[in-house]
Amino acid sequence: MSPSAAATIRDRVQQIETMPAIPAVFLPLMKLLGSSGEDVKLDEVVRLVSYDSNIAGQCLRVAASPLYGLAKPPESIKAAVLTLGLRRVETMLLTCCLGQAFPAAKWVLDPAVFWRHSLGCAMVCRKFSERLATADVEKAYMAGLLHDLGFMVNCIAFSREFAVAMERACQQEIPLSEAEQATMGFTHCETGQALAESWKLADDVVEVIAHHHAVEQSRKARPLVALVHLSDLLCRMRGLGYGYYERHMVDLMADPAWAILLQEHRELAGVDLVRFTFELDEAVGEIHALVGTIFGTLAPA
């Protein structure tokens, strides 16, 4: 990336910073997600969300969806946390906040597609890390959810340039990051990193956002970056990609990321990747429905 491109990214990300749409609860909530201590978190989450009736309302609407099969929809965030579990509610809140922070009216990338991919990747990261004894499952989930933050930046701050990249990717059926590099000279990894750094997100999450397409280049948190990289590829191969066909063969176990993850978590060798893939398909419908409920878009028939 050229120095002038880096300066442009910085400038435009600063413009995003001054956008009034970012909910006040967003950054404190992000911080909270990185901390531990369930009891403290519960009260804190409830307190934070009570500041923003919009977010609270959206969260309750999701909780009332048939997905959760509740006999009686929760009437308050606290009730939602108690019935659905803190983690699920946190995820909903985070997603609702992000959805509100980036008004999706003129997105180049279909926001429903973007959210399906992000939530899908988050879910795969969680499922993957649940099979690895020492992995931080919540961290993995959050890293998966935020890994493509740069696409939001592109949609808002580089919409014209990104539209060209998107068109090229669809036409040539190539990975979106390749098309970005070819047409813009930089990718969502750089734009995402710029925003994540200015939001002071945790170092390892920034690392994921910056290097999930080139794991070898990451210096910190390599196993987490590798995990997100593999989950991202798997999502794109199983119907949770960017909404177009990618002419792509993926050999996950021969990917350098697999070796990096294996080095840290030997039990990866025992994962039945085919069954894991089939199980992931089970969750695709759930992801579609969840995104439909949060963003009011219809799931495809």
Place this chain on the structure above:
Amino acid sequence: MTIITQTAAASPALAKSIEAVDPAYRQIRDLVYKVSGIYKSEEKLYLLADGCGRRMKQLGARTPRDYWDQLTAQPGRDGELRHLLNEITIGETCLFRSQPQLDALRKVILPEIVAEKTKQVTKRLRIWSAGCSTGEESYTLAMNMLEESAKLLQGWTVEIIATDLNDHSIETAKAGIYGDYALRNTSEFYKRKYFATIDEKKLQVLPAVKKLISFSRINLQDDSKMLFMKGMDLIFCCNVLIYFDGVSKSKVINHFFSNLNFGGYFFLGTSESLMKLNEQFHLVHFPGTIAYWKPSLKSGKL
């Protein structure tokens, strides 16, 4: 509330999976996977339950738990598992059964094979449909290759070797006559271009398609015959190995590995796994489908 209703209506599969499923079905699903490599996902668990239901009726088993007992503890359980496998795979036979497999073949694999073989004098593509049953897969492959014959495969010879153990199936396959059910995934485009109308319910594959295929009888467990099936670029073997025990399965898969050219691909059924029975094949993903790859010499991944 509108949104919620829309979501539920738009996802009947999801609604179906939410309906409580007897936990015994999940146990049966896991047993079926362990023994055969067929995985029925949560969304398709109702198909497994339907199959079990039909078997339970035959056997007079009252609950899924009773049926589980018959599948695991009773004498004759291997036979029963075979019946169940028949039940849950029977509806899968049709033309154009897996579009993701065909997309992978035409959009990713063929361009790669063509590029790899471009310097060879004879431009020949060999595809084996192993366990072709009544021919649906073989004809689907043939029609797709014909579609490419004016594009990627211009000047190429395509040979589809279709084999099955059952003589009766082979005869049916050779006739190439199919009804609505087998043609349920076949578009009007293909029906018009590659079929002749026999009567209002049946269509027959045109000779131009048949010309690409040679049908013959082969027992996949016949080692001497298997050794001769050389030089394959692609092997399709869908829902056949599920009936084999581990040792036979592993032997057949090793044969397939040697039958393939370097850089060739092996496809199983859409919900079928090789279960790590061969460490030489690389498991690879394409959009919506998986395959097993015999690495090319160039890739250095052998």
